Amino acid sequence: xxxxxxxxxxxxxxxxxxxxxxxxxxxxxxxxxxxxxxxxxxxxxxxxxxxxxxxxxxxxxxxxxxxxxxxxxxxxxxxxxxxxxxxxxxxxxxxxxxxxxxxxxxxxxxxxxxxxxxxxxxxxxxxxxxxxxxxxxxxxxxxxxxxxxxxxxxxxxxxxxxxxxxxxxxxxxxxxxxxxxxxxxxxxxxxxxxxxxxxxxxxxxxxxxxxxxxxxxxxxxxxxxxxxxxxxxxxxxxxxxxxxxxxxxxxxxxxxxxxxxxxxxxxxxxxxxxxxxxxxxxxxxxxxxxxxxxxxxxxxxxxxxx
Amino acid sequence: xxxxxxxxxxxxxxxxxxxxxxxxxxxxxxxxxxxxxxxxxxxxxxxxxxxxxxxxxxxxxxxxxxxxxxxxxxxxxxxxxxxxxxxxxxxxxxxxxxxxxxxxxxxxxxxxxxxxxxxxxxxxxxxxxxxxxxxxxxxxxxxxxxxxxxxxxxxxxxxxxxxxxxxxxxxxxxxxxxxxxxxxxxxxxxxxxxxxxxxxxxxxxxxxxxxxxxxxxxxxxxxxxxxxxxxxxxxxxxxxxxxxxxxxxxxxxxxxxx
Numbered sequence: 001x002x003x004x005x006x007x008x009x010x011x012x013x014x015x016x017x018x019x020x021x022x023x024x025x026x027x028x029x030x031x032x033x034x035x036x037x038x039x040x041x042x043x044x045x046x047x048x049x050x051x052x053x054x055x056x057x058x059x060x061x062x063x064x065x066x067x068x069x070x071x072x073x074x075x076x077x078x079x080x081x082x083x084x085x086x087x088x089x090x091x092x093x094x095x096x097x098x099x100x101x102x103x104x105x106x107x108x109x110x111x112x113x114x115x116x117x118x119x120x121x122x123x124x125x126x127x128x129x130x131x132x133x134x135x136x137x138x139x140x141x142x143x144x145x146x147x148x149x150x151x152x153x154x155x156x157x158x159x160x161x162x163x164x165x166x167x168x169x170x171x172x173x174x175x176x177x178x179x180x181x182x183x184x185x186x187x188x189x190x191x192x193x194x195x196x197x198x199x200x201x202x203x204x205x206x207x208x209x210x211x212x213x214x215x216x217x218x219x220x221x222x223x224x225x226x227x228x229x230x231x232x233x234x235x236x237x238x239x240x241x242x243x244x245x246x247x248x249x250x251x252x253x254x255x256x257x258x259x260x261x262x263x264x265x266x267x268x269x270x271x272x273x274x275x276x277x278x279x280x281x282x283x284x285x286x287x288x289x290x291x292x293x294x295x296x297x298x299x300x301x302x303x304x305x306x
Numbered sequence: 307x308x309x310x311x312x313x314x315x316x317x318x319x320x321x322x323x324x325x326x327x328x329x330x331x332x333x334x335x336x337x338x339x340x341x342x343x344x345x346x347x348x349x350x351x352x353x354x355x356x357x358x359x360x361x362x363x364x365x366x367x368x369x370x371x372x373x374x375x376x377x378x379x380x381x382x383x384x385x386x387x388x389x390x391x392x393x394x395x396x397x398x399x400x401x402x403x404x405x406x407x408x409x410x411x412x413x414x415x416x417x418x419x420x421x422x423x424x425x426x427x428x429x430x431x432x433x434x435x436x437x438x439x440x441x442x443x444x445x446x447x448x449x450x451x452x453x454x455x456x457x458x459x460x461x462x463x464x465x466x467x468x469x470x471x472x473x474x475x476x477x478x479x480x481x482x483x484x485x486x487x488x489x490x491x492x493x494x495x496x497x498x499x500x501x502x503x504x505x506x507x508x509x510x511x512x513x514x515x516x517x518x519x520x521x522x523x524x525x526x527x528x529x530x531x532x533x534x535x536x537x538x539x540x541x542x543x544x545x546x547x548x549x550x551x552x553x554x555x556x557x558x559x560x561x562x563x564x
Contacts, residue, residue, distance in 0.1 A: 115371065116371075188407075190403065190405070190407045191407060191409055191410070193366065193369065193403070193407075194401075194403065194407040194409060194469070194472075195409065195419070196366075196369075196393075196396065197364060197366065197396060197399075197400075197401040197403075197473075198396065198397070198400075198401075198419065198420045198423070198472065198473070198475075198476060199393045199394070199395075199396040199397030199398075199420065199423070199476065200393070200419075200420070200423050201393050204423050208419065208422075208423065209409055209410075209419075212410060212411060213409075213410045
């Protein structure tokens, strides 16, 4: 019997497990690296297509200050992106006015008040909302919101900043809700109990203790929503009216940066000035969303100085 | 050590208190009184219902839907479950949890939070409260030069004293301590114990502890809980000098089990 134990009949399972472990390590490494390579590849691609244009043809001053986007003009094409930037900014701004209170309210309800089944069902529903394709949102903007706005406000066209802002706000709210709720959930329950034990009411606990503790996560949720707003294409294309305009009221139609690329890229000759101008817009968008996401990331990590 | 407690008005009256968690009993049929200006010790091994009693006392049962409370706990003659505004009840009761909870704000704000919530706005008034509470919790000298640094950066023992200062900041009549020394070094524990002895002049203290000797050092009277049963309540000295009426109490305080 003793000999049987001393001489194990099979090699130790862990020898095999060691090879598996090493293989998985390599696979995971490749997976991680490929994400970085892909993002670098995209960056190189859009830069290559757009950069030559920026340095040779484009007047940077005109790009940022002129509202005239006329890349197809026969005698003198102009590439002023100001109206497009204003379009994107106004739609995103209005969207955030809608989405921030909406999503924070929903996150507070789901995270702090709802319990048990209610909470689980709400979370699933919110995540389902986040999965609705943007073209469906655009469709709602086009076929439901458009006549509604025309009737309610007695304006000739219902495809405008108001329409696309509301649509974009509703679109961004679910993902912001989910992120904000995660931030609230990361606050230890001990904080809530300690504050309530001091006689703080539920609202006092939320505003004085939970919000300050979850501040970084909440700001990140909002910033990622802003990033989503800047990058959204289809819904904005369908609901904004797609006319070049610096808006002075919510009922003005506008055109967004993303929508411009989507609408025009198909009809340009590869390598033409127009084609490369659209890539310049792409570089600009890429830079903006990168900055927003980077800010969100830095905010989440928080200032660790003290 | 033994002070005459008979003639004092009971601060807290517990009658036939039973606590269940989803049908499972944590405390059954406990009846006892806590007198004004005494330190009332509660000893017993884990799972004996000590913490459940504290949670029922300041209505923290509301946090846990599975927790059912039967019987009666009265403070100054009024059943705690008859308070419509539970926050007004909790304002009168300070709680110190086993693990210190330094709220994610400055030391100053930790102590000023409750007065602020109560409506005290003037910086000068808050300064007075903060200094007094931190002094009473024996922490002032260590932190007076860095009141603006984060409360959660203090050491465990300091955080626990910060928690006590915070509990005192709303002038409670009753202070509930739940195994406060579990994450605190012995030197700090003795400091806090001295503080508690001082505080007895001003308020009533319920001290839940699983350190039998701590109850002996501090408590005027002590209750022994065992697996959801209140075995007995007696002047602390009696329990430790062979005066316990139940054999199990004697066995526990002598360290033969638990």
